[in-house]
Amino acid sequence: MVLGMSGALYCLRHRSHHKLKEKLAGLGSYTGHDATAAYQDLCRQRMAVQTSERGDRSEVFHPSHTSRINSVSSQFSDGPMQSPSARSSTSSWSEEPTQTNMDISTGHMILSYMEDHLQNKDRLDKEWEALCSYQAEPAACVVGQEEQNVQRNRPHGVLVYDHSRVILKPENNQSRSDYINASPIMDHDPRNPAYISAQGPLPSTVADFWQMVWESGCVVIVMLTPLAENGIKQCHQYWPDEGSDLYHIYEVNLVSEHIWCDDFLVRSFYLKNVQTNETRTVTQFHFLSWMDQNVPESARTLLDFRRYVSSCCISLGC
Template sequence: MEDHLQKKDRLDKEWEALCSYQAEPAACAVGQEEQNVQRNRPHGILVYDHSRVILKPENNQSRSDYINASPIMDHDPRNPAYISSQGPLPSTVADFWQMVWESGCVVIVMLTPLAENGIKQCHQYWPDEGSDLYHIYEVNLVSEHIWCDDFLVRSFYLKNVQTNETRTVTQFHFLSWMDQNVPESARTLLDFRRKVNKCYRGRSCPIIVHCSDGGGRSGTYILIDMVLNKMAKGAKEIDIAATLEHLRDQRSGMVQTKVSSPLKEPHKSAR
């Protein structure tokens, strides 16, 4: 960090190198198959063939194993710490809840408003009240708590109607992070992250993180969380560029914008 502050052009040079970085392997053939194209957001991110969430086709209403979501590993290559997903489309809501169920997820981090400047960013995949059935997954809205102007927390009671098993899932919804931009307040985003991690503490399942395409905002949040977790564990050196390359090896488009203007906090910078 001291080196970044002393060498003002270092961030620009690192970003230029990251923009030209190519993951290997980077094949995306499955997401481009005819039956899967409609399950992707138009002009959105495609999942790598080697790094994608695979659904159980026998539990899927279309008998498909495809969803536009990527497991993201941190230090344990066997267990993903996160799943970075595109926001559900009207046709993929049941697939999304299947992924929530099969991954054992209990925490969802949503980083986009449902619509932005009249453009749909994500389909509402939960009921306004009561419960809705998405294929074999019944979702009941238990509570909705507004923490501040920037984010709220919803609690869902999720039931697999085939097995009658149930689970509580908590969704943390950050409202004020616009596409291709940064949150207005760094402190608010860090408060949001602390609440997410307090709810998640002690769990071994992945956190599902999504924005609209599962790239820019999702990648930024995961990068921040990953780096701060390493710092909290006493890591002596943190290489943010290398960590981002590690993320981009698992999903393309992770962190899409470099912003060097200060956030609306005293003595803070969006670096």
């Protein structure tokens, strides 16, 4: 009787597999919504078959196999070895709920692309034509080369592009200028720049720098150059050694300075607009061992520095 039931189950399973293969082979001829529905139905049937097969295998699974899997998994974990009766390892591997969901999502994406491609046979040609006709943004640096702005750039430094420069409010500027050698950097939303890349301030542009920090709402400054290298000044110190300094209408107060290691330190500033009496806190991360004509000696130090900066940005909601 048991042999007869086993034979019947085998025949039913073989017939089910045969039907699945026939549907899978004919899926290429489906279009539109029918193809998506057929694919979903195939996924559900396949999941049911796999569940049934796992159920049959679990009946003949030898206990020694379970203990072997648990012992192997324990070699890659920090905790103690689990007993063979613990199912946390084997159940998570065998059931695979996440993998099934990923397969369905991927299938829908592929079917959607194929459907769109069949309906728009010239899609690839149009994409290629658009790619060939693409023109980059104009790379002009006219504003940075104007006579009144040349002295605001570092000698032999990189100039900012006209189409992507930070524009200051002239009415708040000491020289009634809107120029600073700095560019916004986009992340994923062009309307909301995530970063600003700026040259190290000169003695004559420190007030412009703090104006940019204030008007752009910056709360974190990442400085990647030492103040001097081999006796050559790389950047003017734009903050006070202690107490506070006034740069036009922006008062900068050094609150704290923490030396994390020989390679970088963290400073906290209290920034005040003396015209409006508004105040803000700004954190500066200063990396000290990135020389002008070299790379950092230790990649790990640079990665540690990046981790500290990222943690600070997350805590501040940047």
